[in-house]
Amino acid sequence: MTGTMFEKILDKHRVAGSGEVPDRLYVDLHLVHDLSPQAFAGLRSKGRSVRRTDLTLATADHGVSTRGLGGPGTALTNQLQALQGNCKDFGIPLYGMGSAGQGIVHVIAPELGLTQPGMVIACGDSHTPTHGALGALGFGIGTSDVEHVLATQCLVMPELKSMRVNLTGALPDGVTGKDLALALVAHFNAGDARGHVIEFQGEAVAQLTVEERLTLCNLSAEMGARAALISPDERTLAYLKGRRHAPKGDLWDQAVMEWMRTASDIDAVFDTEVDFDVSRCLPTVTWGTTPAMSVGVNGRVPHPEETNNPEAARRALLYMGLAGGEKISDIGIDVVFIGSCANGRLGDLRAAANVLEGRHIAQGVRGLVVPGSRAVKLAAEAEGLDRVFMEAGFEWREPGCSMCLGMNDDILGPGQRCAATSNRNFEGRQGPGGRTHLVSPRIAAATALSGRIADVERAA
Amino acid sequence: MMRTTIAGRMVPLDRDGVDTDTMMPQEFLKGTDMEGFGKAVFHHWRQSGQIPLDDPVRAGARVLVAGRNFGIGSSREHAVWGLAQWGFEAVVAVEFGDIFASNCVKNGIAPIAVREEECRDLRQLTESDPLAPVTIDLWGCRLWAAGISASFTLAPIIQRMLIEGLDEIALTETLLDSIEAYERDRPPWEPTTSALERGPENPGMKTRVPLQGLPGTPLPAGRPERSGTNHAAPTATKKRNSEEQ
Numbered sequence: 255m256t257g258t259m260f261e262k263i264l265d266k267h268r269v270a271g272s273g274e275v276p277d278r279l280y281v282d283l284h285l286v287h288d289l290s291p292q293a294f295a296g297l298r299s300k301g302r303s304v305r306r307t308d309l310t311l312a313t314a315d316h317g318v319s320t321r322g323l324g325g326p327g328t329a330l331t332n333q334l335q336a337l338q339g340n341c342k343d344f345g346i347p348l349y350g351m352g353s354a355g356q357g358i359v360h361v362i363a364p365e366l367g368l369t370q371p372g373m374v375i376a377c378g379d380s381h382t383p384t385h386g387a388l389g390a391l392g393f394g395i396g397t398s399d400v401e402h403v404l405a406t407q408c409l410v411m412p413e414l415k416s417m418r419v420n421l422t423g424a425l426p427d428g429v430t431g432k433d434l435a436l437a438l439v440a441h442f443n444a445g446d447a448r449g450h451v452i453e454f455q456g457e458a459v460a461q462l463t464v465e466e467r468l469t470l471c472n473l474s475a476e477m478g479a480r481a482a483l484i485s486p487d488e489r490t491l492a493y494l495k496g497r498r499h500a501p502k503g504d505l506w507d508q509a510v511m512e513w514m515r516t517a518s519d520i521d522a523v524f525d526t527e528v529d530f531d532v533s534r535c536l537p538t539v540t541w542g543t544t545p546a547m548s549v550g551v552n553g554r555v556p557h558p559e560e561t562n563n564p565e566a567a568r569r570a571l572l573y574m575g576l577a578g579g580e581k582i583s584d585i586g587i588d589v590v591f592i593g594s595c596a597n598g599r600l601g602d603l604r605a606a607a608n609v610l611e612g613r614h615i616a617q618g619v620r621g622l623v624v625p626g627s628r629a630v631k632l633a634a635e636a637e638g639l640d641r642v643f644m645e646a647g648f649e650w651r652e653p654g655c656s657m658c659l660g661m662n663d664d665i666l667g668p669g670q671r672c673a674a675t676s677n678r679n680f681e682g683r684q685g686p687g688g689r690t691h692l693v694s695p696r697i698a699a700a701t702a703l704s705g706r707i708a709d710v711e712r713a714a
Numbered sequence: 715m716m717r718t719t720i721a722g723r724m725v726p727l728d729r730d731g732v733d734t735d736t737m738m739p740q741e742f743l744k745g746t747d748m749e750g751f752g753k754a755v756f757h758h759w760r761q762s763g764q765i766p767l768d769d770p771v772r773a774g775a776r777v778l779v780a781g782r783n784f785g786i787g788s789s790r791e792h793a794v795w796g797l798a799q800w801g802f803e804a805v806v807a808v809e810f811g812d813i814f815a816s817n818c819v820k821n822g823i824a825p826i827a828v829r830e831e832e833c834r835d836l837r838q839l840t841e842s843d844p845l846a847p848v849t850i851d852l853w854g855c856r857l858w859a860a861g862i863s864a865s866f867t868l869a870p871i872i873q874r875m876l877i878e879g880l881d882e883i884a885l886t887e888t889l890l891d892s893i894e895a896y897e898r899d900r901p902p903w904e905p906t907t908s909a910l911e912r913g914p915e916n917p918g919m920k921t922r923v924p925l926q927g928l929p930g931t932p933l934p935a936g937r938p939e940r941s942g943t944n945h946a947a948p949t950a951t952k953k954r955n956s957e958e959q
Contacts, residue, residue, distance in 0.1 A: 269889060269892045269893055269896045270889075270892045271889065271892075272888065272889060272892070275885045275886070275888055275889060276871055278886055278889060278892075278893070280893070280896050280897075282900075282904055283905070283907070289743060289790075291746040292746070292747065292748050292791075295746070295747070295748075300883075302883070305893075307907075307908070308906040308907055308908040309906060309907065310907060311907040317744065331744065332744065332745070332746050333744060333745075333746060336746045347907045347908065367905065368905050368907070370903075370904070370905065373904065378789060379789060380787065380788050380789040380813055394789040394813055395789060395813065395816075396789050396790070396791035396794070396813060396816065396817035396820065397791040397792075398791060398817065398820040398821070398882075399816070399820070401883065402882055402883050402886065405883050405886075405887070406883060406886040406887060406893065407893065407897075408886050408889075408893060410871070410882060410886075413869060414812075443783075444731055444783070444786060445731060445783040445786050445809070445811065446783075448783075448809060448810075448811060448812050449812060475787075476787075478783075478786065478811065478812070480812045480813075499905035500905075501903035505902060505903040506903070508901075508902075508903060509901070509903040512901065544731050544733070544786075546731075563730060566729075566730055566731065659735075659740050659788075660740050660741075661740050661743065661744070678733075678735065678787060678788075680733045680735040680736060680787060681733075681735070681736055681758065682735065682736070682739050682740075682758055683735050683740075686739065686741065686758060
């Protein structure tokens with residue numbers, strides 16, 4: 255079989271249609287969280303059950319309190335209660351609040367080894383392309399499709415184009431996978447990759463750690479792509495081997511053979527080709543209200559007329575409380591948030607802690623670290639990262655989505671300004687009136703030290 | 715019930731890159747039912763007068779006319795429920811976010827993609843004459859409004875969904891034999907989640923995931939193992955145990 259990895263995965267998951275019913279796509283793993291209770295209501299109203307509870311995993315992430323169980327404001331929300339009840343009623347395995355495996359869906363599935371090359375993964379969350387870092391085709395879906403997958407383990411076969419994004423060159427020192435991702439989001443103007451499944455290829459991909467690849471594929475949602483993929487390589491296999499749900503023994507060998515056959519062939523033809531030189535990437539920060547509105551941290555906020563959409567820039571600057579033209583390093587910050595499915599993994603916490611070690615965040619800055627999962631939290635604590643953060647003045651929280659989207663009590667107040675390692679800076683994303691600047695973990699840490707958006711070298 | 719035509723007045727939204735967070739802010743996502751989203755849709759922009767959904771002259775409009783790249787970001791279907799419950803049956807824009815467009819179709823809202831100048835002409839028409847109607851022919855894939863005419867494309871299955879209101883899940887259920895045949899041939903190494911419940915680490919979810927659950931996580935280049943912090947592990951472990959008990 256020759257072709258792109260995307261085509262091969264679709265072909266392998268094709269459930270033949272019949273008559274007027276088009277082909278379906280079989281879903282190997284369905285990740286469920288607390289934000290889709292209406293899907294279960296839909297099942298109940300039609301008397302349907304969950305077809306494959308053994309291919310479904312639920313966890314509590316979007317709305318969980320990160321203050322732990324039992325404290326003030328930590329009562330289970332209606333949605334978390336509903337999740338517990340629905341998982342019990344329908345027989346779905348649940349990593350609930352306080353459980354050992356709980357965490358953000360897109361953090362726990364890779365770390366458990368549930369995300370494997372060649373799989374189709376669906377989740378009612380737009381950041382499901384994250385799993386493409388390990389070669390799994392991850393589709394974010396709405397509540398109707400969550401119900402569809404619960405009931406049938408299938409989705410309608412998507413009609414999408416393939417795009418190769420060839421990443422050439424090497425990232426400069428101090429420039430991370432997050433900065434690369436933000437540069438690509440700007441290249442695609444927060445949506446121009448729509449209708450496509452991106453495959454990232456090239457020498458720069460080979461140099462990225464798996465965690466950085468997870469970040470890159472996570473942000474493909476902000477590029478507008480329907481999904482993203484990276485063909486498996488040695489780093490993929492090294493990451494997977496020994497993980498709890500990874501195949502063992504002979505099955506591992508069989509799986510590896512098949513995974514490598516799933517990779518795109520050298521002569522595969524993509525519908526769209528993009529070349530991108532990563533050596534021009536800079537440590538990056540967003541200044542506006544889409545993740546495409548970004549600039550180097552050592553630069554200036556653009557004037558509207560310097561952008562490709564002055565009207566949109568004017569409105570974004572108004573919302574952000576910026577005039578245009580100010581130095582990025584003059585922008586004061588109220589809150590620093592480190593976490594999310596973009597940057598809530600162990601490597602992200604290490605990168606931030608590395609900058610913070612032995613120092614203290616600026617007066618008046620509130621710092622929040624929310625590990626992406628309980629496993630990340632425990633691993634970080636075993637290394638003493640929790641002490642580094644707390645001694646630096648950060649709050650060390652329980653895992654969840656937290657201030658990425660403000661579904662719990664971790665929200666910005668109106669006008670508050672936050673440097674966040676998450677993936678969206680839309681108006682009100684972190685709380686009504688809140689202002690978000692997206693950055694990498696190391697820039698977030700440097701910014702916390704300085705009290706103003708700062709590159710690592712410039713941190714006070 | 716067949717519906718081949720959507721006809722009615724418009725609401726203009728001269729914006730590019732409208733995200734679904736803006737359509738349905740997260741503070742309205744906390745319920746467990748499907749009520750009340752029509753009042754919440756575009757809440758903050760309505761409060762600040764950035765979209766005229768509460769202007770009496772717009773009451774009863776059926777078609778939202780936006781700009782480029784409409785419906786980016788979050789997969790939250792609540793945004794579409796909000797549009798539908800407000801009364802919209804179609805959104806006209808230059809392009810749509812993929813998941814948003816898919817969610818629209820599942821809720822009977824037609825995502826109609828036309829050229830940028832056609833979008834602009836429609837917005838200008840309804841801005842100058844809020845009572846001007848637009849007619850969208852889902853069967854012929856054309857729309858008309860006061861001298862403006864545009865064509866668009868709909869994939870055949872999308873067209874059927876919009877016209878016939880098909881139940882996709884019921885259609886998939888007719889393929890049960892194919893699904894079962896597919897399942898018999900799945901590779902033996904593909905993971906299942908049922909082991910989560912049986913696993914010794916996981917009874918009642920009280921105990922921890924073993925740290926060897928995270929093998930091979932590479933240290934950043936040039937960063938040595940923390941020598942001083944190996945001592946910290948037992949302390950951290952003890953602290954966690956006491957918290958859990």
